[in-house]
Amino acid sequence: MEVSMKEIMDCIVNPVKSQIILSIQKEGECTAKDLLSSLNDIPQATLYRTLNRLVDSGILDIVAENKVRAVTEKVYALNKSFLNVNQSIIEQNDGEAYFKLFTNFIMLLMKEFQNYAEKPSINIAKDVSGFSAVPVYATGEEMLEIGNKFKEIIAPYQTRNTAIKEQNMRILATIITPPNDK
Template sequence: MATADLLLHPVRLRVVQALLGDRTLTTGNLHAELPDVPVATLYRHVGVLADAGVLEVVGERRVRGSTERTYRLVTAAASVGPDEAAGMTPEEHRRAFGTFVAALLADFDRWADAAGPDGLDPARDGVGYRMTGLWLDDEEFSGLLDDVRAVLRARLDNTPRAGRRRRLVGTVFLPGG
């Protein structure tokens, strides 16, 4: 199975997203985060990702006669590389982008649905979305990408601690018409 086909299945993409941020989770933890996914389906997709090397087992323990595994995302294996992306057809890119956007919408819906008695507060929760138009030549755009990567890279090694919460950052770059 190609990397894009492997990663762009809606359930597998959600599993990958749940493990972003160097998290380690059991299948039970994953089910608690993805309660709408039937347990058997979740186990099957976790197995597919583990067999493909996208997830690695970082711990095992016996629980009521079975083995409970703890998984971590293998970040390098959890993305579509530039060569594969270049070989995708326009229809494959549409499907991939649609899956990405659907996952983004689902994450937004989960945030909106979890609003407490005080209601939604994007500023408090650090939620934002906007589109900006920039006039950049190819060299300036390449510099922008380098800057964005550097800003994110500087924070990728942050670990959980009091006061920190996991934040999902999604990027989309499109040429304007």
């Protein structure tokens, strides 16, 4: 099922849908029970209602159904076409959709920082938190090369090594701005 741009934008601006989608994207596949334990600020009825809407709209697929006692537990995954939303926006060259996608990206990062900053005891240096911006002079081809090298560097760190207790999941975000004409 092809996902409409309207459905994609709705997911981007809806905080409950965004949280569900990010959790499923992170895990690959999730049950409602998995989501309830990781998204404890979403009421159960809201979660189930939203999951049904995401399946109906084609954002989520039910990839398995497990019989657990007398109940059938559904396993959810993101629809392949939804996973390619960035590519779809690029192909359509849709500036408005691209800006909305970027805005949601920034809002989610801001929420992560807010959650961290509101903790009763933080240690910015010890927690290795930070952000920076660096000017880069490069062609489009060179930017792709930089991106590929960056992917190579972080690939080993994108899955948890259970032997290392100190490893914590962090969000490493990148933003490449369009060329500055000045």
